Amino acid sequence: MQQDFYIKDWVKIKSGKVFNSKNEIFSSSEKDLNTFLKSMYDFLELKYPKFHKMDNLSKLGILGTEILFRGKEISADTALIFSNNASSLDIDKKFHESISGFASPALFVYTLPNIVLGEISIKFKLQSENAFFVSESFDAELLKNYSESLLTSGKAPEVLCGWLDLENEEYDVFLCLVSQEINIPFSEENLKKIYFAENEKPTGRT
Amino acid sequence: MKKLYLLEDAIISPMGFSTQENIKAIQEERSGLSLQHKPKITNAAFYAAIIDESQLNSAFASIGEIKGYTKLEKMMLLAVQQILAKNPGLDLTTTTLIITTTKGNINLLKDPGIFPESRIKLSELAKTIGQFFGFTQDAIIISNACISGGLGLAVAKRLGNTEEIKNAIVLGGDLVSDFVVSGFNSFQALSSKPCKPFSKDRDGISLGEAAAAMLVSTEKPKTSENIALIGDATVNDANHISGPSRTGEGLYQSIQKALKEASISASDIDFLSAHGTATIYNDEMESQAFHRSALQDTPLHSLKAYYGHSLGASALIESIVTKHAMLKNELYGSKNFGELGVSWPLNVVKEYRKKEIKYALKTASGFGGCNLALVFKKE
Amino acid sequence: MKNLQAELKESIIEQLNLEDMEPGDIKNDEALFGDGLGLDSIDALELIVLLEKDYGIKLTDPAQSREIFKSVNSMAEFIEANRTK
Numbered sequence: 001m002q003q004d005f006y007i008k009d010w011v012k013i014k015s016g017k018v019f020n021s022k023n024e025i026f027s028s029s030e031k032d033l034n035t036f037l038k039s040m041y042d043f044l045e046l047k048y049p050k051f052h053k054m055d056n057l058s059k060l061g062i063l064g065t066e067i068l069f070r071g072k073e074i075s076a077d078t079a080l081i082f083s084n085n086a087s088s089l090d091i092d093k094k095f096h097e098s099i100s101g102f103a104s105p106a107l108f109v110y111t112l113p114n115i116v117l118g119e120i121s122i123k124f125k126l127q128s129e130n131a132f133f134v135s136e137s138f139d140a141e142l143l144k145n146y147s148e149s150l151l152t153s154g155k156a157p158e159v160l161c162g163w164l165d166l167e168n169e170e171y172d173v174f175l176c177l178v179s180q181e182i183n184i185p186f187s188e189e190n191l192k193k194i195y196f197a198e199n200e201k202p203t204g205r206t
Numbered sequence: 207m208k209k210l211y212l213l214e215d216a217i218i219s220p221m222g223f224s225t226q227e228n229i230k231a232i233q234e235e236r237s238g239l240s241l242q243h244k245p246k247i248t249n250a251a252f253y254a255a256i257i258d259e260s261q262l263n264s265a266f267a268s269i270g271e272i273k274g275y276t277k278l279e280k281m282m283l284l285a286v287q288q289i290l291a292k293n294p295g296l297d298l299t300t301t302t303l304i305i306t307t308t309k310g311n312i313n314l315l316k317d318p319g320i321f322p323e324s325r326i327k328l329s330e331l332a333k334t335i336g337q338f339f340g341f342t343q344d345a346i347i348i349s350n351a352c353i354s355g356g357l358g359l360a361v362a363k364r365l366g367n368t369e370e371i372k373n374a375i376v377l378g379g380d381l382v383s384d385f386v387v388s389g390f391n392s393f394q395a396l397s398s399k400p401c402k403p404f405s406k407d408r409d410g411i412s413l414g415e416a417a418a419a420m421l422v423s424t425e426k427p428k429t430s431e432n433i434a435l436i437g438d439a440t441v442n443d444a445n446h447i448s449g450p451s452r453t454g455e456g457l458y459q460s461i462q463k464a465l466k467e468a469s470i471s472a473s474d475i476d477f478l479s480a481h482g483t484a485t486i487y488n489d490e491m492e493s494q495a496f497h498r499s500a501l502q503d504t505p506l507h508s509l510k511a512y513y514g515h516s517l518g519a520s521a522l523i524e525s526i527v528t529k530h531a532m533l534k535n536e537l538y539g540s541k542n543f544g545e546l547g548v549s550w551p552l553n554v555v556k557e558y559r560k561k562e563i564k565y566a567l568k569t570a571s572g573f574g575g576c577n578l579a580l581v582f583k584k585e
Numbered sequence: 586m587k588n589l590q591a592e593l594k595e596s597i598i599e600q601l602n603l604e605d606m607e608p609g610d611i612k613n614d615e616a617l618f619g620d621g622l623g624l625d626s627i628d629a630l631e632l633i634v635l636l637e638k639d640y641g642i643k644l645t646d647p648a649q650s651r652e653i654f655k656s657v658n659s660m661a662e663f664i665e666a667n668r669t670k
Contacts, residue, residue, distance in 0.1 A: 052604035053627075080442075087310075087328055087349055092385070096315045099388045102638045105630035106601075108389035109448045109573065112308055114350045118574035121444040127459060130442050130576050131357060134347040136329040142346060149364040153207050155439070155463075393630060394647055449626050 005151055007184040010162075010176035010194055011067045013060060020067060021184070033169045037063065044070075048123065055091040055110035057166045058119045064175045065120050065160065072177075079129035079156035080117045081147055082175075084165035087113045087134050116164065129156050138163050138174070140191035147178055147186070163195065207467065208424045209434040210363035212582070215526045216288035218281045218379075219416035219513055220255045223265050224288065228523075229530050232538045233558055237512050239400040239412050247384045248391065253400050254382045255414030255514035257281065270338065276311050276321065279334055281417035282379045286339060289375060289421050296421070302371045303345040304362055305332050306354035306378040308518035313383040335377070351572030352481070352515070353440065354378065355522025356580055359422065360438035366424035373425075378522035379417035386413060386517070393448070395485055401515075403482035403508035403540060404489050404554050406547030411483045414514020418523045433529045437468030437581035448573055450487045454495030456577040457569060461499045464567070464579035472500040475581075476563040477537060479528045481570045482508020483515055488571065493548035501567070507540035507555045521570040525580065532563045532584050589661045597657075600635050601628050613658045621656075629654060641669035 012019045016036065018026040026043050030036040037059045041051060044066055051062060061082070088111050095107040109115065114132040121127065129150055133142060147159040162175035174195045178186050184194075216224060220238035221231040231238070238255035263272045266280045269287050282305075290296060307328065314326045324330050332345035346365075350357050355378035365371040380386075390396050390411065397410035426432065441463065443456035451457075465472060478501055480492055496502060509524050516523060531538060539557040546554065568580040594608035597617075601624065615621045618629070632654055636642040642664065644650055653663045 049603070049605055049623075052602045085327070085329060089326070092309075092312065092315065095389065096385060099384065102634045103388040103392040104634060105389075105392040106627050108392055109627055111385075111389065112349065112351045112573055114572075114574040114576060115447050116574075118442060118444075118447040118576070121442040121575060122447070125444055127441050127444050127456060129440050130350065130574070131348065131361065131440070132350045134328040134349050135344070136327075136333075139344075145365055145368055145370045146361065149368045149370075153364070153367060155364075392634065394633070446625065447627075 003152055003180070005148065005178050005180060005186040006182055007186050007190065008177045008179045008181055009068055010174065011064045013064055013171060013173035018067065025067060033171065053106065054119060057088060057090060057113070057164065058110065058116040060166060060171055060173050061116035061120055061164050062123055064164070064173045065124065068160065068175055068177050069124060074124060075157050076126055077128045077156055078126055078158045078160055079150050080120060080126065081131050081143060081159055081161040082117060082164050083133040083135055083139060083143060084113065084163060085134065085136060086165055086167035088115070090166045138195050140188045140195070144186065144188045144191060151178070208363070208367050209436050210359065210366055211423050211425070211427055212433045212435065212529050213421040213423055213427060214289045214292050215418065215420040215529065216285040217416065217418045217523055217526055218257070218285050219414070219523070220257050221512065223284060225526060225530065229527065232509070232512055232527065233536070235539055235541055237400060237541055238414060239511065239514055247382065248387050252387065252396060253412045255412070255416070256382050257415055273320070275334070276314065276325070278311055278379050278381050278417070279331065282335055282377055283338055285417045285419035286335065286375060286377055289419050290339060293421060296373065298340050299342045300373065301341065302343055302374040303332070303336055303341050304348065304358045304374050304376045305335065305345050306348045306358040306376065306518050306522060307331070308349060308351060308354060308380055309383065309386060312385045313381055316384055349518070351574050351576055352517055353521055353570040353572045353576050353578040354518035355418070355520060356525055356568060356570050356578045357440060358522060359420070359435055359525060359580060360440070360578070362422050363435050363438060371424070373421065373423045375419055375421050376522060377417070377419045378519035380415060380517040380519050382413045382415045397484060400542055401484035401510050402542040402544060403484040403510050404546060404548055404552060405542065405544040407544060408484040408486065408489065408547060410485055411510065412514040414516040416513055416516040416519045416523055418519055418526055420522065420526055431533060432585055433532050434583050434585060435580055436583045437464040437466070438579070439463035439467070440576060440578045443575035443577065445575055447575060450491035450571060451575070452491070454491045454498060456575060457492065457495035457571055457579070458498045460577045460579035461495065461567065461569065464581045468581040468583070470565060470581070474565050475501065475504050475567045476561065477528070477531060477566045478504045478506035479524045479566065479568045480506045480508050482510050482540070484510055490548050491571070492569070493550040493552055496552060497550035502551050503553050505537050505553050505555045505561065507538055511541035521568065521578065525568050528566050528568050528582060532566055532582060535560055535562050537561045589664060590657050593657050593660055596635060596639065600631055611657060614656050617654055617656060636664070640664050642667050
């Protein structure tokens, strides 16, 4: 039986702006990434001291997920399917610099791209399917096919999937929550449309 | 859900440059671990399984220009080459390449040599391999800590179910680099001896480098006996990003879900290929998860004392060895196992023996709290 | 000793990214792990690096660190007795 899935909501974080499917949530002209992330943390009134220990890729993932999950009931089986271009290269370089002096365990632990999936699982109490893919550019086809295979086979009732990239302080985040609840059809075309849309014009519900 | 059949495979490791040589070494309990004096990696001598570069180059010279590729690329290319050589009819335009690694060409961070800076990117690694053989589709790349290689098989099966994939080559590889050695050293996780999984006197991991490849298909091959992946699950512990769960919850749940999909119970499992890194906490966690899963009497081994921990390649290599163990009906000894040193009793295989194996379970766990369980069936 | 304790509190906050804390929030005899400051295993590893970097003390036995990192007081005592810089 063919099942249909929908994008319940999405979030984008890029160039100092944060959007979800309805509106602009936050914007800042702050150029320094650490300061930008801290101001978003303050804006969301998060009380999560562990946040400050995370690498920037994990911070971006936690903030994006917080925005998407807030006010929604999220199943503990919600799968996490993330992807990016740079893997964990941002923190890899920082850890590599530390090697010449004293190698830092607190940096080393973040030198895998899937650590952010662990951080999200801990913060939002998800014990679910995880996968981190790396591709040259946003691969809507892979995200759609893999998410759908988990959803149709019953391995996950809902999926949080998307793109979480960070390199040279440039960040590009697009996450979407996929379920059976009727909303934006979960298709390759719609994923691309939302991902490539300019931040100024958030895509409305269709 | 469709099954995934495990076809041709290849392992490139210090124990040999083919699956056959690797299996022979394991049957004879020969380890790839040795004391390494490599000041380029770290000043103090350490135990690890490292591939001899001149041996690798002479093997690689018959298929490509040795200067044009990094060490990891040469290992991975050799693995794929062996598969293609034995399957000349394989259509590369419809075969998906699935690459699994934790750190790829991370050694280029210290010294890029003649390679452009971008070569450190995993997408460049994938392109290099794809173009070498003429794969036409973009490779799928998975980087999910120490479950990566096994997750590659699960991804092939799952995408096979929605008919996105029919044939795939799952390829895994990782290096022993200054990066990972310094990291695990800072975690005080490296053993001072060759690692001793599940033993009382274990004191940490030994690292290893290797590459492996496996051709898989959703179509049942014509051969009389085949091994198929019939159940697979990953579950995050949601507990800690580096420390294994004290209750083994994620691993326990992964095993339950994989068994459920396979429609069998724990008592049907004839052999268990554990993760067994030989850190105090990992092995302890596994013993609890296996006990909770009623697998305490199932014969199990860890291959880490042969290969060291080959990170993103390990779960793929261990799946390949499991496949051959099933076809040959053999149990391989868990090397360096002494006195059981975990709180929950386990049936660790001490030495080679024959045993009929119909169903086998492969598990793995990694940083980020990830856990994986794969159920294989002989049919 | 008093100075060393104050110095330690500052480095702990800095090194372990305890963003929302001030040195005054950490009591000398307060438990650093568990119910006290709530530090975890990665923090313990970072503290081992801190001992080596700032005071020239190399810890090799992880079991030993549990006693040393009990509180700021126990850390200061150990450093006083073993520092090489």
